[in-house]
Amino acid sequence: SWLFSHFHSVSLSLGFSHYDAPVLESTSLYTRKAGEEVVSQLYSFTDKGGRPVSLRPEMTPSLARIVMSTKPPLPIKWYSIPQCWRYERSTRGRRREHYQWNMDVWGVPGVGAEAEVIKGMVTMMGRVGLTSGDVGVKISSRGVLREVTEMLGVGGDKFPSVCVLVDKLEKVPLEAIEGDLEELGVSREEAVKLVEVLGCKTVDELAGFVGEDSAAI
DSSP states (O other): OHHHHHHHHHHHHTTOEEOOOOSEEETHHHHHHHOGGGGGGSOEEEOTTSOEEEEOSOSHHHHHHHHHHHOOOSOEEEEEOOEEEOOSOOBTTBOSEEEOOEEEEESOOSSHHHHHHHHHHHHHHHHTTOOTTTOOOOOOOHHHHHHHHHHTTOOGGGHHHHHHHHHHTTTSOHHHHHHHHHHTTOOHHHHHHHHHHHTOOSHHHHHHHHOTTOSOO
């Protein structure tokens, strides 16, 4: 309750509104995003009506469904503290059942929204007594990833599949997904380069890969 009160107060102080969604969703909501293989990581079953359903593993697909079906006036700034379930090996700080704090902004051009969300994270850490000596902030850019995959010749229709595999690199070594990348046309040499890009810590480092005139940069 103490921790969640800080999640709420920081979000509200930045003008975010609280929302929630059902913990039980149609399994297709998750397979559309990550493919059929994601089912093995879900607590899924068939309900009494014969419908495949799952306990939510994350909030983003539910948020997308809500926004697409209700079409609220944009921009929106919503936050949630969903209870989630994932049928996968428990890791430090992430159990099969867990809560997570989400702040989502839709309909804002430019990087102002990202800056505000980062401000929220840093403010939250400060309120609970954590400093830069305890935690770090990692920032990813779908735009940079798209440009890099296009340079490697695996953009277009293959881009979503590459993103799914890239997400796995936080949990498994490159060797574990090498075969899947090769099926998409990414060679070992190109995969290593992709990993190097993901490891960049500064904008200057990224520019060295995609060029100073990159729109994503």
